Amino acid sequence: MTFDFTTTLDRRHYPSTKWHRYDEDVLPLWVADMDFAVPQVIQEALAARIAHPVFGYGHAPTSLRETLCHWSHEHYALDIEPDWQQWVPGVVPALHVASMALTEPGEGVLTITPIYPPFLHVAENTGRKTQRAAMRPPTEDDPCWRLDFDAIEAAITPGTRLLLWCHPHNPTGRVFDDEELKHLADIIERHDLWVCSDELHCDLILDHQRPHRPLIQREPRLAARTITLWAPSKTFNVAGLTSACAVIPDAKLRARFKKATLGLMPSDNVLGLAASEAAYSGGEPWRQALLAQLRDNVTMIERFVARWPGVVFAPPEATYLAWLDLRETDMAKANPDVSPQQLLLEQARVALSDGADFGWPGFVRLNFGTESSRLEAALERMDRVLNAGSPP
Numbered sequence: 001m002t003f004d005f006t007t008t009l010d011r012r013h014y015p016s017t018k019w020h021r022y023d024e025d026v027l028p029l030w031v032a033d034m035d036f037a038v039p040q041v042i043q044e045a046l047a048a049r050i051a052h053p054v055f056g057y058g059h060a061p062t063s064l065r066e067t068l069c070h071w072s073h074e075h076y077a078l079d080i081e082p083d084w085q086q087w088v089p090g091v092v093p094a095l096h097v098a099s100m101a102l103t104e105p106g107e108g109v110l111t112i113t114p115i116y117p118p119f120l121h122v123a124e125n126t127g128r129k130t131q132r133a134a135m136r137p138p139t140e141d142d143p144c145w146r147l148d149f150d151a152i153e154a155a156i157t158p159g160t161r162l163l164l165w166c167h168p169h170n171p172t173g174r175v176f177d178d179e180e181l182k183h184l185a186d187i188i189e190r191h192d193l194w195v196c197s198d199e200l201h202c203d204l205i206l207d208h209q210r211p212h213r214p215l216i217q218r219e220p221r222l223a224a225r226t227i228t229l230w231a232p233s234k235t236f237n238v239a240g241l242t243s244a245c246a247v248i249p250d251a252k253l254r255a256r257f258k259k260a261t262l263g264l265m266p267s268d269n270v271l272g273l274a275a276s277e278a279a280y281s282g283g284e285p286w287r288q289a290l291l292a293q294l295r296d297n298v299t300m301i302e303r304f305v306a307r308w309p310g311v312v313f314a315p316p317e318a319t320y321l322a323w324l325d326l327r328e329t330d331m332a333k334a335n336p337d338v339s340p341q342q343l344l345l346e347q348a349r350v351a352l353s354d355g356a357d358f359g360w361p362g363f364v365r366l367n368f369g370t371e372s373s374r375l376e377a378a379l380e381r382m383d384r385v386l387n388a389g390s391p392p
């Protein structure tokens, strides 16, 4: 089977967050959606659903629930039950619901930075206290982002109740290994924390050596205190169809989560449900082709970054996001009061995400979920700024 990851689609044709924020001459590689057409199986499922022209309230059908059970078993050796699944209109809403369901006003919600920005606002948005622990950036001896367990222990207070955990990790692309998960689980148990494990990027593994292990698969002792969040939205590029799933094995925890959604969550998006079932039942060949394309894109980024003095980059083990440390570039050093994101926007006309929003100023996040021709055009623009010394 062949799939098309090269055709350029005009995304300005419809309102697109990614494509309408910046001027038309800017290449947008920021917010995490991809520029690829969704797989044919999803297009067909949506067309079939639209052919029945009634769009009243819907709910996740048994067939979808069973499809996700099968996906979980096949890909992650994790057996889940259909009734553990609480379908929700998004992962970020679920993070907020978890905070409201599991903590009291003023209690601590811990997150590990750098982190996908909404994590940093969940506590404040729900009247709780934000607590942060920083990761350890790559060094010459260890070119990998690492959890800093001392920092995690130091950030935890008696008021800490909930860990918002992101695995695989946005923005570093880390897929945490068994040892790291075990160490983390020890801390979680010792401090009696709830966990909301955002595993949205788990189907986007780039490094064959780093299979994703759901937190509760690797550490079943955490199952009764963990809400796992999955969705087809990143992998199959259907974020605008707002469908995600909270997998909650423990019945009491499930009831608590469900209660907190009442009156706040709309009923399930009927098109999102159709797309989700098509993705999990028929999207695998497309996903494999996507991963090959994304791996090629990482290789291209590595080729360019090798030419950019002062840029530190640990290739992601998962996701379509590249997290670049630009603090030591001439560009950043010459303009200490302006963020590298803003400098690249002005000087290269490439829009990236600003590391400051992830809790780490001086970094940028580049979304490489796009055609290689567009990625190359953006990297060439950045090359003219970051590699000003030596011509290509």
Ligand SMILES: Cc1ncc(COP(=O)(O)O)c(C=O)c1O
Pocket: 032, 089, 090, 091, 092, 093, 116, 166, 170, 198, 200, 201, 231, 233, 239, 243, 244
């Ligand atoms: C780790 C992570 N969680 C959640 C989201 C957003 O999920 P949703 O659109 O379902 O709220 C993103 C989007 O990029 C993400 O990277």
